[in-house]
Amino acid sequence: MRPDGGPVEPAPLLLKIVVAGGFGAGKTTLVSAVSEIEPLTTEEYLTSASASVDSLNGVEAKTTTTVAIDFGRCTFTEPQPMRLLLFGTPGQERFWFTWDDLSSGAIGAIVLADTRRLQDCFPAVGYFEQLGLPFVVAVNEFDDAPHRYSPDEIRQALDLPEQVPVRLCDARRTPSAINVLITLVQHALTRARSSLASPGVRP
Amino acid sequence: METDGNRAWSQVDQQDVRPYMVTGGRTRPRHTMRLVSLLAPGSSPPADPLPPEAEQAVALCRDEPRSVAELAGHLGLPVQVTKVILSDLLDADVLSIQISETSPSRDVNALEALLVGLRKKFPDAA
């Protein structure tokens, strides 16, 4: 920041990625593995609108329910100044309002699948699919998981289209977490290029 | 852990009351903000000394644009309460909302740059 108002370096490019997954699936762990700051967690109240969604589902509507949102950040100087912002959000359907919020302007999403509770990520998968936001499924292999799934088995269980990448990962290890990010960016890039090639679909 | 099941009652009370003190009892922000909305300095310096939470938010945004989620994390306040504080600062033009570029998920140049950046910064990642 220059006090004399002279030329300042260009503002960094800001890019956002959403990390969604069920409780205990490893969202906070993944955000920490990538973030250069201690991840920040904050709470969002469940609004009355979403509380009524709950009661429609026959779930007890508690107005005091809060949603934990994780925030992490990763700064780049090369090839240009960039800042990647990571937002972690729970994957339960009743938290859809945070997904709407976080997905706006995101380059894509990472859905964390916990093989002990694979069904927990159905809502997030369905949501990002419908929204048309590029997403990848990252499978955390927990030591106490009763069964090891192959990526193909996960794809079948989640009924994922062929193009959606599925990766086994260990969210506690930075290289593994980064590998998931790279997979997502590549996937988004492939989609962006193909929509350029067939401009009939979207302007 | 995200549950507050094992928090002491005295702690729960404090955490529940403090948000309403810092917002003067208000619970709804006047401006629409998303969790990912980015806030940057506005065109006016703050007129009066700001309450500590607002001061902290302004100082953070002076360094670089900050998302609502990040600010709430720094302030240690729930998102809704943070939004009320930020809303006042937007009214006073002390802060402004940065309008982001359209559809970054289809921005080939941005995605290519990020891919190069990730590979350079983390050569260990396969």
Ligand SMILES: Nc1nc2c(ncn2[C@@H]2O[C@H](COP(=O)(O)OP(=O)(O)O)[C@@H](O)[C@H]2O)c(=O)[nH]1
């Ligand atoms: N084995 C294994 N454990 C993990 C992995 N990711 C997270 N964990 C552990 O699972 C627990 C829950 O992770 P956390 O990130 O808090 O889940 P969240 O509720 O989705 O934020 C923590 O004890 C982590 O150390 C992983 O990839 N492999």
Ligand SMILES: [Mg+2]
């Ligand atoms: Mg967590």
